[in-house]
Structures are given as C-alpha cells and as structure tokens.
Amino acid sequence: MAQVNQIKIAQPKLLVKIRRLLxxxxxxxxxxxxxxxGVYFSKLPLVFILNTLLSRITRNSFLVLALxxxxxxxxxxxxxxxxxxxxxxxxxxxxxxxxxxxFPGFMMCLLLATPIAILFGIIxxxxxxxxxxxxxxxxxxxxxxxxxxxxxxxxFLVGTLIPIKNPDLVLSRGIGIRxxxxxxxxxxxxxxxxxxxxxxxxxxxxxxxxxxxIGLCIDYYLKRxxxxxxxxxxxxxxxxxxxxxxxxxxxxxIMTGSILRTVKLPIVTSLFIAALWSFNELIMKTKLGQDFRxxxxxMEIAKISGINVERTRIIAMVISTVFAAWGQIIFLQNxxxxxxxxxxxxxxxxxxxxxxxxxxxVTKATSGQAILGIILFHTLFIVSPKAGNNLFGDAQIGxxxxxxxxxxxxxxxxxxxxxxxRIQAMRKRLEIV
Amino acid sequence: MIELIKKYINNIGLPRLIITLLFIGICVxxxxxxxxxxxxxxxxxxxxxxxxxxALAMVPAIQCGTGPNFALPIGIICGLLGSLMTIxxxxxxxxLGYGFISAVLISLPFAIISGWLYxxxxxxxxxxxxxxxxxxxxxxxSFLQIGWVTLPFTHPEMRWPIGKGLxxxxxxxxxxxxxxxxxWGFNIGGIYIPTGLLLFFIGCCWLVWxxxxxxxxxxxxxxxxxxxxxxxxxxxVDKNRIIGTIxxxxxxxxxxxxxxxxxxxxxxxxxxxxxxxxAVAAVLIGxxxxxxxxxxxxxxxxxxxxxxxxxxxxxxxxxxxxxxLSEVLRMIVQNGxxxxxLTKMGGES
Numbered sequence: 001m002a003q004v005n006q007i008k009i010a011q012p013k014l015l016v017k018i019r020r021l022l023x024x025x026x027x028x029x030x031x032x033x034x035x036x037x038g039v040y041f042s043k044l045p046l047v048f049i050l051n052t053l054l055s056r057i058t059r060n061s062f063l064v065l066a067l068x069x070x071x072x073x074x075x076x077x078x079x080x081x082x083x084x085x086x087x088x089x090x091x092x093x094x095x096x097x098x099x100x101x102x103f104p105g106f107m108m109c110l111l112l113a114t115p116i117a118i119l120f121g122i123i124x125x126x127x128x129x130x131x132x133x134x135x136x137x138x139x140x141x142x143x144x145x146x147x148x149x150x151x152x153x154x155x156f157l158v159g160t161l162i163p164i165k166n167p168d169l170v171l172s173r174g175i176g177i178r179x180x181x182x183x184x185x186x187x188x189x190x191x192x193x194x195x196x197x198x199x200x201x202x203x204x205x206x207x208x209x210x211x212x213x214i215g216l217c218i219d220y221y222l223k224r225x226x227x228x229x230x231x232x233x234x235x236x237x238x239x240x241x242x243x244x245x246x247x248x249x250x251x252x253x254i255m256t257g258s259i260l261r262t263v264k265l266p267i268v269t270s271l272f273i274a275a276l277w278s279f280n281e282l283i284m285k286t287k288l289g290q291d292f293r294x295x296x297x298x299m300e301i302a303k304i305s306g307i308n309v310e311r312t313r314i315i316a317m318v319i320s321t322v323f324a325a326w327g328q329i330i331f332l333q334n335x336x337x338x339x340x341x342x343x344x345x346x347x348x349x350x351x352x353x354x355x356x357x358x359x360x361x362v363t364k365a366t367s368g369q370a371i372l373g374i375i376l377f378h379t380l381f382i383v384s385p386k387a388g389n390n391l392f393g394d395a396q397i398g399x400x401x402x403x404x405x406x407x408x409x410x411x412x413x414x415x416x417x418x419x420x421x422r423i424q425a426m427r428k429r430l431e432i433v
Numbered sequence: 434m435i436e437l438i439k440k441y442i443n444n445i446g447l448p449r450l451i452i453t454l455l456f457i458g459i460c461v462x463x464x465x466x467x468x469x470x471x472x473x474x475x476x477x478x479x480x481x482x483x484x485x486x487x488a489l490a491m492v493p494a495i496q497c498g499t500g501p502n503f504a505l506p507i508g509i510i511c512g513l514l515g516s517l518m519t520i521x522x523x524x525x526x527x528x529l530g531y532g533f534i535s536a537v538l539i540s541l542p543f544a545i546i547s548g549w550l551y552x553x554x555x556x557x558x559x560x561x562x563x564x565x566x567x568x569x570x571x572x573x574x575s576f577l578q579i580g581w582v583t584l585p586f587t588h589p590e591m592r593w594p595i596g597k598g599l600x601x602x603x604x605x606x607x608x609x610x611x612x613x614x615x616x617w618g619f620n621i622g623g624i625y626i627p628t629g630l631l632l633f634f635i636g637c638c639w640l641v642w643x644x645x646x647x648x649x650x651x652x653x654x655x656x657x658x659x660x661x662x663x664x665x666x667x668x669x670v671d672k673n674r675i676i677g678t679i680x681x682x683x684x685x686x687x688x689x690x691x692x693x694x695x696x697x698x699x700x701x702x703x704x705x706x707x708x709x710x711x712a713v714a715a716v717l718i719g720x721x722x723x724x725x726x727x728x729x730x731x732x733x734x735x736x737x738x739x740x741x742x743x744x745x746x747x748x749x750x751x752x753x754x755x756x757x758l759s760e761v762l763r764m765i766v767q768n769g770x771x772x773x774x775l776t777k778m779g780g781e782s
Contacts, residue, residue, distance in 0.1 A: 130776045137564040141771045144710075148764030155761065156753060175753065392583075394597055400578040407575045411568035418558035418565055 017234050028359040028372055035379040042386035047259050049382055054201060056378040057371075058194070058266055059334035061273045062327035064351045064370045066320050068280050071365040072289075073316035074296030076136040077352045077410075080124045080317070082143035084324025085344035086150045087117035092189065092329060092338055093154075093177060097166050099187040106192035106333060113325040120146075121321030125314040132299070136362075136414070143348060151341060181338040189329075190336035194266035201265040202250040209247040216240060269330060276323060277367045292316055296363070353377060353406035362417040380405060446720045448770050449737070455766075456741045463748050471623030473744055479614065480739040482630035483695035486637050487688035487708070488715040488735045490681045495726040496645060497677025498657035499555050500562045501716065501774075505709035506570035507547050508685020510577050515540025516690055516699050517603070521588050525608045532609040533694060540686040548682030552675030563723075567709070574706045581701050603699040610697045630695060637684065642728050644680070653677050657724065688712075714738060714767040723778045741766070 070078040091113035100108050124142055131138040158164050159175035171178055184190040220236055253260050283289040291312045294302040299309050332338050355365060358373020380402055388398020442450060494502035516536040525532035558565050582598035591603045616629025644650045656663040656673040664670050693699045716726055719734020742763055749758035
C-alpha cells in the first residue's frame with residue numbers, strides 16, 4: 001500500500017501537476033491577470049511602466065525580503081519592520097548631519113543603523129516572546145508605539161537633550177527635526193547606491209538567462225549521473241522554458257532596437273538584493289536555519305529537542321529588523337527625500353501586502369515569492385490610478401482600489417490563516433480522541 | 434507597609450495608576466500656567482460624553498469573548514451611512530431630533546446585518562480575533578472610500594461643489610449638530626454641562642448593564658468567561674459570540690453618530706481608519722483586560738484618557754508651540770496601554 005502511494009506521488013501525470021501548480025499559486029495568478037488587465041486599460045507606455053517598476057523593485061525588494069525569516073521562524077508577518085525602518089532613519093539623520101556624501105555615506109549609514117537595529121530587534125523580540133500566539137498584532141501595535149517614541153525623540157529631544165544645531169536638519173525654533181530632509185544635496189545620499197554602476201537591463205537579462213540555462217543543465221546532468229532520486233523533470237522543463245522565453249524576449253528587444261533598450265538596471269543595488277536573497281536561502285542550510293524551521297513548526301517539539309526557543313526567536317527578529325533598517329536606507333537613497341515622520345509609517349503594510357500577493361502565507365514564505373509579490377504589487381500601484389481614470393473616469397477610484405487591495409489582501413490572508421489553524425487544531429483534537 | 438502599597442497598586446492596576454497620576458499632573462500644570470479652568474473643564478466633559486459611547490462598544494465584544502473590538506470601523510461605517518441617508522432624505526424634523534433619531538434608526542439594520550456577518554467571520558477564526566479584526570476594519574474603511582466617491586448621494590451639503598463624490602467632512606450645522614449637547618445644557622460656574630449628551634451616554638451604559646443582567650446577557654458573559662463550561666451547560670457558544678458582536682457593532686454605529694454630532698462634522702474617507710484604537714485604549718486604561726470588562730471601566734477609562742488628551746493639548750502647546758506634543762503623547766499612551774494588555778494576555782495562549 002505504502003509503495004503504491006509512493007509511486008503515485010513520485011510520478012503524477014503532467015496535467016495533475018499543472019493543475020496543482022495553478023491551484024497552489026492561485027493568488028499570484030489572479031493578480032497577474034489583474035495586473036495585465038490594469039496595464040492594458042491604463043494605456044501607459046510600456047517603457048514608462050518598466051522604468052518605474054524597475055526603480056520600485058530595486059528600492060523595495062530589500063524590505064520585503066526582510067520579512068521572510070520571521071515567517072519561517074513562526075513569528076508570522078513581521079509588522080515590526082517599521083521599527084527597523086526607524087533605525088535606518090536615525091542613521092540617515094546622523095550621516096546627513098555629519099555631511100558624509102555618496103557611497104561612503106551610504107556604507108556609514110548601514111554601519112550606524114546596524115547596532116541600533118539590533119537593539120530594537122532584541123527589544124521587540126523580547127516583547128513578542130511574552131505574547132506568544134499573538135505576535136503579529138503585538139508587532140503591529142509595537143510599531144505604532146515605537147512611532148510615538150520616535151516622534152518624541154526627534155521632535156522634542158533633539159535640540160533640548162540631543163545637541164544638534166544643523167539648520168538644514170533642525171526646525172527654525174531650534175527644537176525638533178524638520179518634516180522633510182532633502183537627501184539630493186551635494187552632501188546627500190540620493191542615488192548613493194543606485195548610481196554607482198548602471199547597465200542596460202536587457203543585456204543583464206540575456207547574461208543572467210544564459211548563465212542560468214547552463215547552470216540548470218549542468219545541475220540536471222550531474223544529478224542524473226549520480227542517480228539522484230528526487231529529480232523533477234516537470235520543474236526542470238518549466239524553468240528551462242521560462243529562461244528561454246526571457247532570453248528570447250530580451251534578445252528580441254535588443255535586436256529590434258526598441259526604446260525599451262534604454263531601461264537601465266542599478267547593478268550594485270541589485271547585487272545587494274541578490275546577496276540578501278542568497279543569505280535567506282543559505283541560512284536555511286545551516287543549523288540556525290533548521291532551528292528557525294523547527295521553532296516555526298512547533299515550539300514544544302523544538303523545546304524538547306533542545307533548541308533554545310526564545311533565543312532563536314530573538315535572532316530571527318534581530319535579523320529581520322537589521323535588514324529592514326538597511327532596506328529603508330536603500331529605499332530612501334532612491335527616493336531622495338526623507339519624510340522624517342512619514343517615510344516609515346506604511347512600510348509594513350505595503351511590504352506585507354506585496355509578499356502575500358506573491359503567494360506567501362503567514363506560515364510559509366520564500367524569497368522568490370517576495371520578489372514576485374513586489375513586481376505584482378508595484379505594477380498594480382503604477383497602473384491603477386490611470387486604469388481607474390480610463391475605466392471609471394476618476395483616478396481617485398483606482399487609487400482607493402489599490403489601498404483597498406493592500407489592506408484587503410492582508411485581511412483575507414490573515415483570516416484564512418486563522419481559519420486554517422483552527423480547523424487543524426480541531427482535527428488534531430479529533431485524532432487524539 | 435510595602436505589602437499594603439503593592440496590594441493597593443494591584444487593586445487599581447498599574448496603567449490606571451500611571452495615567453491617573455499623569456492626568457493629575459497635567460491638570461496641575463494647566464492651573465499653574467494659568468489656562469482657563471472653566472473652558473478646559475467644559476471641554477473635558479464634552480469629550481467624555483462624546484467619546485464614551487464608542488468606548489462602550491468594547492463591552493459586549495469583550496464580554497462575549499471576542500476580545501476588544503478592533504473592527505469598530507464596521508460599526509462606524511454603518512453609523513456614517515445612517516447619518517448620510519438621514520441628510521440625503523431630509524429626515525431632519527425636530528420630532529426626529531433634527532435627524533439624530535432617524536440616523537440611529539437607519540443605521541440599525543446596517544449594523545445588525547454587518548455585525549451578524551462579521552460575527553460569523555469571528556467564529557471561524559477563534560484565537561486570532563484581534564489581528565483579523567484590525568485588518569477587517571482597515572479593509573472596510575478603504576473599500577468604503579470607493580463607496581464615498583461612487584454612492585449616489587445628491588444632497589448639495591454633502592457633495593463636492595465640483596467633481597465627484599462626498600466631501601471629506603460633512604457639516605452637521607444645519608441638521609443634528611450639537612443637538613444632544615444643547616439639550617438641557619446649562620452653565621455652572623463657567624463650566625458648560627451638556628446634559629443631554631451625558632444623559633444619553635449614561636443611558637447607554639445603563640442599557641448595556643441591564644442587558645448583561647438579563648438571561649441572554651448572563652449567557653453571553655458565561656460564554657466569554659469560559660467557553661468550554663458554557664458549551665457543557667448547553668449554551669450555544671457561537672450564537673452568543675454573534676450576539677455580542679452585533680451589539681458591539683450597533684453601539685459603535687450609535688457611538689459615531691454621537692461623536693459626530695458633538696464634533697459637528699461627519700468624517701468620511703480615512704478618518705475612521707484608526708478610530709478603534711483610542712476606544713480600545715480607553716477601556717484598557719479604565720482597568721479592563723482583553724477578557725474582562727465592567728461598565729465602570731468604560732466610564733473611568735474614557736474620562737481619564739479623553740481628559741488627559743484634552744488638557745494635554747493646550748498645556749503642550751504652551752510648552753512647545755510648534756510640534757504636536759499631545760498627539761505624540763496620545764500615540765505613546767494609547768499604544769503602550771494596548772501593548773501592556775497584550776503582554777498580560779500572552780500567558781494564557
């Protein structure tokens with residue numbers, strides 16, 4: 001019996017596989033359709049969409065990738081990345097105060113933000129350890145609370161207790177940081193990372209797809225030779241087809257000399273994102289990563305098997321908070337103005353909505369889903385006002401629609417998760433009885 | 434001696450003690466820096482009556498075991514719809530309280546239906562009520578933003594003179610604005626007492642108290658206190674949770690009508706988004722927890738929290754003319770108290 005089952009699982013039919021793939025990815029697929037419809041109805045030029053999308057992807061990916069590890073460690077979606085973002089903004093204010101410009105200023109920012117973010121992460125994690133089972137609402141309220149403290153420090157302690165007398169930063173009354181800080185000045189951080197090195201996107205895509213094609217084939221060949229059993233022909237073919245498609249499309253665009261060729265990719269920023277992506281992947285192969293997974297799966301089992309649950313959770317939160325701080329710095333160096341009391345407020349909502357659109361859930365998230373989610377979410381963001389205008393004669397409706405999507409998607413995901421959890425708990429109880 | 438003090442502090446509750454001390458401190462500062470006491474006191478009383486009913490909406494929700502109702506915006510939206518329809522259909526004769534009574538009556542069916550649907554949702558997601566509630570509230574508010582633009586309201590006082598949709602704030606001056614405040618209102622020693630408003634709030638409190646003494650009320654409280662015991666004695670847990678949610682939604686709808694009429698404006702679009710949090714914070718400051726609440730908690734909590742905010746505003750403005758210190762104070766107190774309550778409930782789950 002067991003053998004029959006195994007064979008069945010090992011070799012499901014192609015149709016079943018496709019159906020399963022469609023079902024498992026129903027959320028991203030639905031939003032791919034909505035996005036394509038939006039792109040169509042907005043009638044925006046493709047090159048504009050692509051350019052805007054690219055800058056939005058590169059500036060937001062880091063923040064969304066910061067969400068992955070807490071999900072794996074069972075802390076749910078980390079609404080507390082707001083707190084990390086605050087750490088990043090503290091660092092930016094300090095660096096702007098000392099007028100360290102360009103790339104060195106950016107690196108200085110990362111360096112300064114790290115200890116602050118570690119401290120904030122530890123505090124948040126300690127709070128979450130006291131509210132097990134309610135981590136997400138706690139991290140959300142903690143974000144609101146931290147925002148109050150953040151405003152108190154920057155509005156009332158700067159100039160009274162913290163001696164900063166820089167007229168570019170401090171309000172004219174001498175107390176409190178200005179509402180907006182311009183990072184586009186000569187000593188500012190604007191494009192400090194993006195402008196280091198830029199290269200046409202489609203040339204990069206050609207290179208990447210060729211490299212991946214070769215890599216995939218070698219990997220497949222090696223596995224075959226070793227007689228590795230978990231070989232997945234279906235996955236391999238899909239990947240190959242996607243890569244060939246990307247390669248062909250990019251080559252076509254380069255050959256035909258379309259205007260899309262001018263779209264440029266900030267290479268260093270992309271490398272940062274790739275580094276974080278591979279960090280997220282690699283850490284899961286270490287002992288720590290396995291601990292995350294075990295704790296996320298079942299805290300009791302983790303405790304019995306000798307894992308220090310509280311400490312593991314703290315590490316997960318610290319990693320996430322530090323990445324959020326870095327992510328916020330990358331985000332702001334692209335935007336070019338720091339809105340001192342506003343830049344961080346919506347970070348958590350947007351990032352979480354994005355990762356959910358990519359197909360993640362409260363208990364499962366991968367870096368790939370994060371990136372896919374960002375692409376979808378921001379396509380929606382770019383096209384919905386214009387699409388709303390063309391469809392309903394009112395740009396506001398499109399704007400409200402995207403606000404609704406970002407809250408609604410989180411609401412639905414959280415609701416489904418809670419429902420699922422309850423059903424599973426009931427099943428478990430029935431099994432025991 | 435120290436034991437005695439500890440016991441005493443435990444009785445009052447640490448947050449209530451801190452907020453009380455803060456409130457007294459700010460009041461003393463206000464008197465010292467020479468702010469007009471009469472005006473301030475009138476303001477505190479007005480804000481107390483104005484906000485009380487919204488905070489009261491937390492009582493049935495906590496009593497029936499669904500925790501503080503972070504989805505208060507659902508009720509708020511119902512109340513707003515009721516008020517808007519009252520103005521639209523011009524149901525504002527003096528007999529109908531210049532529209533107040535009609536607004537409440539119209540919003541009732543909306544509140545009952547949405548409360549019932551939301552109650553069903555809450556029964557499916559037991560254990561994560563607060564988080565899901567928050568985002569349900571957010572979603573509803575952001576969805577209704579589309580509604581405010583597209584719903585076919587025509588009354589010129591509500592629509593933008595040019596362009597589409599309803600105004601961000603709709604003035605109630607020509608309809609039921611301040612109608613409760615003026616009802617039997619009088620001045621005493623420079624302090625204005627909005628008798629009607631206070632009586633209405635106290636009346637609502639009394640009704641909720643009365644309900645919790647009735648048979649179905651006792652059932653509901655039992656469900657909230659111990660669902661397993663309730664189920665064992667043959668009480669329908671899910672049904673009672675729905676009843677509590679409906680009640681909470683209704684009180685929320687009435688609450689926003691009272692709030693708006695005293696404020697003088699209906700606030701549409703994003704205004705209701707965060708309105709649940711101050712209401713939750715108020716009952717928590719009053720001494721409630723996420724699973725236990727009394728009417729007295731509502732009254733004490735609303736008075737302390739709203740009083741604190743009202744007095745802090747002019748005091749803070751005297752000390753820091755620019756920068757919104759009282760807003761910052763509100764954020765810290767409000768979210769700090771919710772965090773504190775969360776850590777207290779953490780042990781159970």
